[in-house]
Amino acid sequence: MSILIEALPFLMFLAAFVALLRGFPVAFTLAGVALVFGLIGIALGVFDPIHLRAFPQRIYGNIMDMDKSILVAVPLFVFMGVMLEKSKVAEELLEAMGAAFGRMRGGLGISVVLVGALLAASTGIVGATVVTMGLLSLPTMLRRGYDKGLAAGSIAAAGTLGQIIPPSIVLVLLGDQLSSAYAEAQRAQGIFSPDVVSVGDLFAGALIPGFLLVIAYVGYQIVIAIIRPGSAPAMPHDEAKTDWGKILHALTPPLVLIIAVLGSILTGLATPTEAAGIGAVGATLLAAIRNAGGQGEAKLFQALAALSALALILLIGSVLVVDVRNAQGAIVLYLAYGLSALALIGGAGALYLLKRNKVLDDVMTSTAQISAMVFVILIGAALFSLIFRELGGDHGVRDLLAAAPGGAVGALILVMLVMFILGFFLDFIEITFVVVPIVAPSLFMLGVDPVWLGVLMALNLQTSFLTPPFGFALFYLRGVAPPEVTTGDIYRGAIPFVAIQIAALILVALIPWLATGLPDLIYQ
Incomplete structure (x- = not known):
């Protein structure tokens, strides 16, 4: 018994x-x-x-x-991502990047990775990114003679970058769970004025590993283009014409939005929840500008949305120059009130326009x-x-991790292996809400850095989207892939990217500075 x-x-x-x-x-x-x-x-x-x-x-x-x-940031970031999906940002980015890189072998694959990274930093929603790029890019890549596995794997892998490049829903949920677990572990150690690990810390910690993954994905495309040129041919020169005006038109809005959201968090101007609100408003204005269509009234609301976006940019940027709340001159206050009113009117017009267009x-x-x-x-x-x-599970987990050979390192390896295996079958939300609260306090009591652990877990959860047989990114792509692309092709194309993911996970595990260096530099 x-x-x-x-x-x-x-x-x-x-x-x-x-x-x-x-x-x-x-x-x-x-x-x-x-x-x-x-x-x-x-x-x-x-x-x-x-x-x-x-x-x-x-x-x-x-x-x-x-x-x-902080959990209020979840629906705001979701709203931002879904709204950007409707704003035709992905189509413009893919078209512009494809033309820019299409002349070189592997250029379409590189453009898919770069667009995936930009969409990741803009939307953070894997399903929307994979489906959008699968519908737009996969037929083009196949028509240009790309290997079916390479094309499918590139799109699926690029779509998962939304899990690690902030702002990311995974990092928001992980930040909430790890914050509670870290406070619990410190209380168990008799520390009643505990340190805090925030979502902003995880956002900063994930930036370098996220960029390293983008570089690794691009490097893989280049290597394949060199050793197997027939798998990644170049586009005809008459179709791959670099139009810098079109590229800037496609790149500028998402880049401004990314800088506004991430910059406000990393510089301490806004909490993640407030930054998510900025992102939601910015995405709404961008969607209104891109979905106006027609003439007359629609063009008027489109102009109002553009002016509102400009007003918001000026308001956010002014905080770096002058503290509006404590400004002595009336002109500064009236200017701030005027910009706020313009942003409000333009935002209302954008919502009306999007409501009328069923978006x-x-x-x-x-x-x-x-x-x-x-x-x-x-x-x-x-x-x-x-x-x-209450059934004693936390004590059992603590004893199990404490008994792992190698101390804290062995316990961390055991947890990562368990999460990796669970990722074959379970969704990242289930793993985050069930596994993390159980194992994280014990790891913290063994001295594991919370930001480092959070980034390792995020990389691990990102890998779960690509691991056959139940990787969600693979299912999303299967749903929109042409009939000639088989499930076996998708699995075959994803495996090299899973290997890259595991290599990145090991690299961050061996060099914790990759995750902790930027948060230390910014916040300490």
Whole structure:
């Protein structure tokens, strides 16, 4: 009986894993398995049902508490990403980059990687990026004679960059979970004025590894073009004409938005939630400008949106020059009020235009569905975590990690291996909400740096999108790929990029500075 009691939390984890593989809804699976094992614990006398009274407060503390306002960034970043998907940024970028790099062998593959990186920093949504690039780029690459596996793998891998290049939904969720786990670990060590790990720290920590991945992907395209030129041919010269005006028109809006969002976070001008609001407004204005169409009234609202975007840029930039709130001159205040009014009027016009063009309805629906999915899974995971801990699971995990050979390094390797294997079958949200709260406190108590751990986990979760047989990016691409591209082609093309991902993960593990150097430089 004692063996059964000790194994109960691990049986609970196994039961949830099996239920998820059977295809049951994630949130209800986590909550349902937790309640079943809670009843088993009551029957065995190892679980007091009074602990369930803490569950409402746990939900309130995780989602509604002002200290957790970072989670408000999730629907804002989702809105920003979905809105940009509708603003035709991807089409312009792919067309401009394809023309710029198409003359060289492997040029289309390089353009896909670079556009994927830009869309990652703009949207952070893997599914939208993969589907968009799959619809636009894959037929072109196949028509130009690209190897089917290389073309499919390039698109799938470029789409997953949204998981590691900030702003990323994964980093926001990881930042929330790691912040709670880090505070818990410090309290367990008797530190009642704990240090804080923020989403901004993770954003800064992920920048260098994200750029390294982009460089590695581009390098792979160049190597393939050299050793197998027939797999990545160049476009005809008459079609690959560099039009710098078109390139600047395609690049400038997303770059300005990226700088506004990331720059405001990294310089401390805004919290991630506030920066997400800036991104949502900027994406709305950009979508209105790109989706105006027609004449007359539409052109008027398009001009208003453009002026509103300019006003916002001037407002954000002015903070670096003068503190508007403490400005002594009335002219500065009136100018700030005028720019704010212009931004408000242009924003209202942009929303009206997008509503009339049926774009806003689709964006709001997608944002509500994705955000609801995230938060419902969070609630189910909170109940799972509560009962898992009360059954003694946290002590079992701590003992297991402490007994791992090699100390903290061995424990970290074990956790990374478990997350990598789970990534074959589970979604990143499930892993983030279920696994991270269980293992992170124990790793922190062993002395693992929280930013380093967060970046390693983000790289690991990004890899899960590419790992056959259940990598989500592969499924997204399968849904839009032409019939001549088989599932085997997609898997074959993804494997080299999985190897690159693993190499990047090992490199960051061996050189922690790649993850911690930039946050230390910025914040300390």
